[in-house]
Amino acid sequence: MSKLKSLKGWLYLLPAILFLGFFMVYPLIDVVMYSFEEGYNFASQSHFGYGLYNFKYVLHDPYFLQAVKNTFIIVIITVPLSTGIALLISLGLNSIKPLKELFQTVYFLPYVTNTLAVGLVFMILFKKTAYSEGLVNLLLNSLGMSSVDFIDGPYWAKIFVMCFYTIWVVMPFKILILTSALAGVKKDYYNAARVDGTSKFRIFYKITLPMISPMIFYLVITGFIGAFKAYSDEVAIFGTNLNAAGMNTIVGYVYDMLYGNSGGYPSYASAASLILFAIVFTITVINLLISKKNVQY
Amino acid sequence: MADLTYEDLQKIEKRAKVSGSVSKTVTYILLTFWGLIVLFPFYWMVLTSIKSYSSYNSEYIPKFIATHPTVQNYFDAFTTVNLSRYFLNTVVFTLLTTAIMMVVTVLAAFAFARLDFKGKNITFAIFLSLMMIPTELVVITNYVTITNWHMRNTFAGLILPSVASVFYIYLLKENFEQVPEELYKAAKVDGTSDLKYLIKVLIPINKPTIITILILKVIECWNSYVWPRLVTDKETHFLVSNGIQEIRENGFGRENIPAMMAAVVVISLPLVILFLIFHKRIMEGVSRGGTKG
Numbered sequence: 001m002s003k004l005k006s007l008k009g010w011l012y013l014l015p016a017i018l019f020l021g022f023f024m025v026y027p028l029i030d031v032v033m034y035s036f037e038e039g040y041n042f043a044s045q046s047h048f049g050y051g052l053y054n055f056k057y058v059l060h061d062p063y064f065l066q067a068v069k070n071t072f073i074i075v076i077i078t079v080p081l082s083t084g085i086a087l088l089i090s091l092g093l094n095s096i097k098p099l100k101e102l103f104q105t106v107y108f109l110p111y112v113t114n115t116l117a118v119g120l121v122f123m124i125l126f127k128k129t130a131y132s133e134g135l136v137n138l139l140l141n142s143l144g145m146s147s148v149d150f151i152d153g154p155y156w157a158k159i160f161v162m163c164f165y166t167i168w169v170v171m172p173f174k175i176l177i178l179t180s181a182l183a184g185v186k187k188d189y190y191n192a193a194r195v196d197g198t199s200k201f202r203i204f205y206k207i208t209l210p211m212i213s214p215m216i217f218y219l220v221i222t223g224f225i226g227a228f229k230a231y232s233d234e235v236a237i238f239g240t241n242l243n244a245a246g247m248n249t250i251v252g253y254v255y256d257m258l259y260g261n262s263g264g265y266p267s268y269a270s271a272a273s274l275i276l277f278a279i280v281f282t283i284t285v286i287n288l289l290i291s292k293k294n295v296q297y
Numbered sequence: 298m299a300d301l302t303y304e305d306l307q308k309i310e311k312r313a314k315v316s317g318s319v320s321k322t323v324t325y326i327l328l329t330f331w332g333l334i335v336l337f338p339f340y341w342m343v344l345t346s347i348k349s350y351s352s353y354n355s356e357y358i359p360k361f362i363a364t365h366p367t368v369q370n371y372f373d374a375f376t377t378v379n380l381s382r383y384f385l386n387t388v389v390f391t392l393l394t395t396a397i398m399m400v401v402t403v404l405a406a407f408a409f410a411r412l413d414f415k416g417k418n419i420t421f422a423i424f425l426s427l428m429m430i431p432t433e434l435v436v437i438t439n440y441v442t443i444t445n446w447h448m449r450n451t452f453a454g455l456i457l458p459s460v461a462s463v464f465y466i467y468l469l470k471e472n473f474e475q476v477p478e479e480l481y482k483a484a485k486v487d488g489t490s491d492l493k494y495l496i497k498v499l500i501p502i503n504k505p506t507i508i509t510i511l512i513l514k515v516i517e518c519w520n521s522y523v524w525p526r527l528v529t530d531k532e533t534h535f536l537v538s539n540g541i542q543e544i545r546e547n548g549f550g551r552e553n554i555p556a557m558m559a560a561v562v563v564i565s566l567p568l569v570i571l572f573l574i575f576h577k578r579i580m581e582g583v584s585r586g587g588t589k590g
C-alpha cells in the first residue's frame with residue numbers, strides 16, 4: 001500500500017473526522033471534565049478544583065428531583081402503553097386488505113410534523129380558558145364529568161396530557177416497525193396452525209409473538225431511550241418555563257442549567273447529563289439482558 | 298365418528314364467515330378510531346385558523362365547521378409576527394445543513410467502502426461506536442464552543458454541529474459496497490479518477506438511498522428545536538420551532554389563537570406536502586433504521 005494511496009483515503013475522510021472530532025469526540029471528553037470542575041465560572045472560564053460537588057448539588061436540587069420523577073413517570077406510562085397499542089393496531093392492519101395502505105399512511109403522518117407546532121393544537125384542545133372550557137372538557141362534561149384544567153391544573157391532569165401527546169408522537173414509528181415485522185412472518189406457519197384447528201389467541205401467542213419478539217424488544221429499548229430524553233413534547237404543551245409548570249424533564253433540566261432563566265452553569269448541566277446517561281445505560285443493559293433470555297432469533 | 302353432511306359443513310363455514318366479518322368490522326372501527334385521533338389535531342388546526350378572532354372567542358362550544366371562513370389570520374401571521382423570517386431561516390438552515398451533510402457523508406462512505414488506507418478498520422469501528430453517543434451529552438460543550446467562537450446567532454453556529462451523522466455514513470457505506478467492485482477496478486484501468494467514479498457511477502447507482510437520506514435529514518432539520526434554541530436568542534436567526542414558541546409567548550399581543558393556528562399550519566405544510574409526495578420512500582427509509590431523535 002503506497003503512502004499516497006493511504007493519504008487519499010484519509011483525505012476523503014477528513015471532513016467527517018473534523019466534524020465528528022470537534023462536535024462529538026472532544027465534547028464527550030470535555031463534558032466529563034466539566035462535571036468534576038468545581039465552581040466553574042463561565043465568564044472567566046476558570047474553576048477552583050476538582051471534585052464531586054456538582055453531582056451532589058444536582059442530586060439535592062429539588063428541580064432536578066422533580067425532573068427525575070416526571071421523566072420516570074413518562075417512561076413507565078408511555079413505553080408499555082405505546083408499544084401495546086401499536087401492536088394491537090399493527091395486528092389489525094395486518095388482518096385487513098382494503099384501505100390498509102391508506103391507514104398506514106395516515107398513521108405515519110405525525111412522524112413528519114413539527115412537534116412544537118402540533119403540541120400547540122393539543123394545548124388548545126385541552127386548555128381551559130376564561131371564555132371556553134376547551135373541547136376535551138366539553139366532551140368530559142357531556143359524559144357527566146366535571147372539567148379539569150389540563151394545562152395549568154392538577155399534576156395528574158398535566159401528566160395525562162403529556163403522556164397522551166407523547167404516545168401520539170411516538171406511535172408512527174412503532175406502528176411502522178411492527179407492521180413490517182408482522183408482514184415478514186411466513187404465511188406457512190399460520191396455514192399449518194389453521195389446519196390443526198389452533199385457536200386465534202394461541203396462534204398469536206405461540207407463533208406471531210415469538211416471531212416478532214426481536215422487533216418488540218427493539219422498540220422497547222429505543223422507546224426507553226427516547227422517553228428518558230423527553231423534552232420537546234413537554235415544551236410544546238407547557239411552554240419553555242417547565243420548572244414553573246412543574247413539568248420539567250431531566251433533559252430539560254440540563255438545558256435550563258446551560259442556558260435559560262437560571263442560565264450559565266455548564267458544570268451542573270454536565271453532571272446532570274452524565275447522571276441521565278448512567279440511567280439510560282443501565283436500563284438499556286438490563287433490557288438487553290432480559291431480551292437475551294426471552295427473544296427467539 | 299359421524300360423517301359430516303354437506304349441510305353441516307355449510308353451517309360451519311357460514312358461522313366462521315359471520316364471526317370473521319364481525320371481527321373485521323370491529324377491526325375497521327378501531328382502526329378508523331385511531332385514524333381520527335391522528336387526524337383530528339390537523340383538522341382542528343386548519344379549522345381554527347380560518348375562524349375569525351371574534352367568532353372563535355364567541356363560541357363557548359366550538360363549532361366543527363367555520364361558518365364564515367377567513368384568511369385574515371394568515372395575513373396576521375405574516376405581518377404581525379416575523380413568521381416569514383422564521384420560515385426563510387429554516388429553509389436556509391435546512392438546505393445548507395443537508396447539503397454539507399450529504400457531501401461529508403458521501404466522501405466518508407466512499408473512503409470506507411472502496412479506498413484502502415492504513416487504520417481504516419479501526420477508524421470505522423470508532424465511527425460505529427460514536428453512534429451510541431446521545432446528543433444530550435455533547436450539546437453542553439458544543440454550546441460553550443460556539444459561544445467562544447462568537448457564533449451565537451449566526452447560521453454557522455446553527456449548522457456546524459448539526460452536520461455530522463455517523464448513521465448515514467454507515468448506511469451509505471453499506472450501499473456503496475453492494476455495487477460490484479469490478480466496476481471500480483474497470484474504472485481504474487480506464488484511468489478514471491476516484492472522484493469521477495464516485496460522481497459518475499456510484500452516486501447515480503445509489504440514488505434511491507441518497508434521496509431517502511436527504512429527505513430524512515430535511516425532516517430532522519425542519520423540526521429541530523433544542524440546538525437552535527440554545528444558540529439563538531435573537532429573532533433574526535430563529536427557526537420555525539423557536540418561532541412558534543416565541544409566537545406563543547409574546548406574539549399577537551393578546552391570546553389570538555386563530556392567528557397562532559394559522560402560523561402552525563404554515564409551519565407544518567412543507568413537510569406534510571413532502572410526505573404526501575414521498576410517503577412510500579420516507580416510510581421505507583425510516584423502517585430501515587431511522588429513529589426519532
